[in-house]
Amino acid sequence: MSMGHWNTKEGILDLLLRLVRVPSVTGTRGELRMEEEIVSILMELPYYQKQPEYIFKKAIRHDALDRKAVACLYKGNDERNRTIILLSHYDVVGVEDFGRLTPLAFSPMDYTRALEREELPKEAKEDLQSGDWIFGRGIMDMKAGLAVQLALISEVCNQKDLGYNLLLLATPDEERYSAGMFAGVELLHEIRAQFGLNYELTICSEPSFGAYPGDRSKYFYTGSVGKMLPLIYCTGTETHVGEPLEGLNAAWMASVFAERSELSTDFLESSQGERNPLPTTLKLTDLKESYDVQTPTNAYILLNILTLLQSPEDVMSKLRNIGIESSEYIGKRLMETYQSLGYQEGANTRKIIKPEVYTYWELYEKGLKEHGSAFRQAIEEHVKKLEQDLGTNMGKLTAAIAGVISSYFKHLAPFYLIMLSPPFYPHVYLKEDEKDEKARGVVMSCIAKAKKEYNEEIGVVSYFQGLSDVSYFRLRDKEKVAKVLEKEMPLYGAGYDIPLELIAGLDVPAVNIGPYGKDAHKRTERLHIPFSTEVLPALLKHAVYSC
Numbered sequence: 001m002s003m004g005h006w007n008t009k010e011g012i013l014d015l016l017l018r019l020v021r022v023p024s025v026t027g028t029r030g031e032l033r034m035e036e037e038i039v040s041i042l043m044e045l046p047y048y049q050k051q052p053e054y055i056f057k058k059a060i061r062h063d064a065l066d067r068k069a070v071a072c073l074y075k076g077n078d079e080r081n082r083t084i085i086l087l088s089h090y091d092v093v094g095v096e097d098f099g100r101l102t103p104l105a106f107s108p109m110d111y112t113r114a115l116e117r118e119e120l121p122k123e124a125k126e127d128l129q130s131g132d133w134i135f136g137r138g139i140m141d142m143k144a145g146l147a148v149q150l151a152l153i154s155e156v157c158n159q160k161d162l163g164y165n166l167l168l169l170a171t172p173d174e175e176r177y178s179a180g181m182f183a184g185v186e187l188l189h190e191i192r193a194q195f196g197l198n199y200e201l202t203i204c205s206e207p208s209f210g211a212y213p214g215d216r217s218k219y220f221y222t223g224s225v226g227k228m229l230p231l232i233y234c235t236g237t238e239t240h241v242g243e244p245l246e247g248l249n250a251a252w253m254a255s256v257f258a259e260r261s262e263l264s265t266d267f268l269e270s271s272q273g274e275r276n277p278l279p280t281t282l283k284l285t286d287l288k289e290s291y292d293v294q295t296p297t298n299a300y301i302l303l304n305i306l307t308l309l310q311s312p313e314d315v316m317s318k319l320r321n322i323g324i325e326s327s328e329y330i331g332k333r334l335m336e337t338y339q340s341l342g343y344q345e346g347a348n349t350r351k352i353i354k355p356e357v358y359t360y361w362e363l364y365e366k367g368l369k370e371h372g373s374a375f376r377q378a379i380e381e382h383v384k385k386l387e388q389d390l391g392t393n394m395g396k397l398t399a400a401i402a403g404v405i406s407s408y409f410k411h412l413a414p415f416y417l418i419m420l421s422p423p424f425y426p427h428v429y430l431k432e433d434e435k436d437e438k439a440r441g442v443v444m445s446c447i448a449k450a451k452k453e454y455n456e457e458i459g460v461v462s463y464f465q466g467l468s469d470v471s472y473f474r475l476r477d478k479e480k481v482a483k484v485l486e487k488e489m490p491l492y493g494a495g496y497d498i499p500l501e502l503i504a505g506l507d508v509p510a511v512n513i514g515p516y517g518k519d520a521h522k523r524t525e526r527l528h529i530p531f532s533t534e535v536l537p538a539l540l541k542h543a544v545y546s547c
């Protein structure tokens, strides 16, 4: 550490390599090592040696690894106790994509050198040869952001001339269910109460993403898309393959639904001149374990839906419509098939089967009405057992719960069951009020400075499309959202502990001012060194001093 802090080009690069060296892959003990490393970095600063009570940790609830969100406070001298939150996540995605170079994934210098002998896509090759880029897992997403934020803290707490307080929050598990941020939200409430802080602004430093394939522009963001993960569970009626018209194939039901929901413009929105990405299927599977000549009875799909404004209620009702359309289509196809085979509808056993459409809550209520509290108990017991068996794959667990509840309604088959799997990310964007306008002003001022002093063009985007923890700084229509999640997401509050009340209680504008990189989550993940270690640190410092 030269000059008593790390906020220099060399200092940030050292810090970055030190952070990348810890293999903090989501859901592994590497995350625990990262938590320790962050604390030991902070403890090298005299400021925290004198005041170790300004370093905080908060454990994720019910976490097998006992992972923790880490925070540190810098107290400025502002009688109003205005505070800027610096947000980052310290986990990274896995390294399966690195192939035989996996052992080098966390050693960026060696890995970058080794890539010189590898076949690479053209653009990655050019970047490599320019010498301005460094490759490695997590170097872009998002240890660079964390390094720059830590470096800023190290400089500020040396100088003690900043009016604002800074509160750095670093979380695990961001790349999976954001459970680290849920602990972080609790921690933010606790620290606020303890020190009487006023949270004015959150600055996250996730990297800039291209807005379309091949886009090379840099962006800062003033909000983020939201995300829902509906699960459509299909219960068909099984039959022998020799008599396919005697039943209804669940795999067909799932594919008909997926065909209608894929890229469906029913979910298209535009807000502040931007559009949300269209829905796409993340998983489509039947649940047959082995080969035989019986048609699949059950299948499900997981659907990725990104939102700008629409509520969970809106999304559920659009899904129901797709369910009804799918059912109509199946009925029509069967009718045509009967006709072309010369069958009469209604004659003897030939009857048009159209699947019913239920939501989870509708079926659950039906069960309660028909079987009373024994039904509730049976479901709860099954769910407990499933939780132990299925670990933390919440999509699979949700499908298993769907299977249990559907098994009580064999007499209603065939039917679609529409429900929600974790995770849930609220969409966040800036409002028109004073606090939010100020947040927007900070971003615009950084962009102007980048142009004037560094000749860098940086665009501003209202909705970050890469999903991030900034979603958990604000929640609109809390009651309505909670109602839908309580009813339609069986794991809500039972394994998926999203603290909706506390999130709504933060209501802090959150923007993203981050480094520049390419190919996050790929083996060619890389960081642009000049922008990330020279321009960004100056802009971030400007942001906290100009606030």
Ligand SMILES: [Zn+2]
Residues within 6 Å of the ligand: 089, 141, 142, 174, 206
């Ligand atoms: Zn990230």
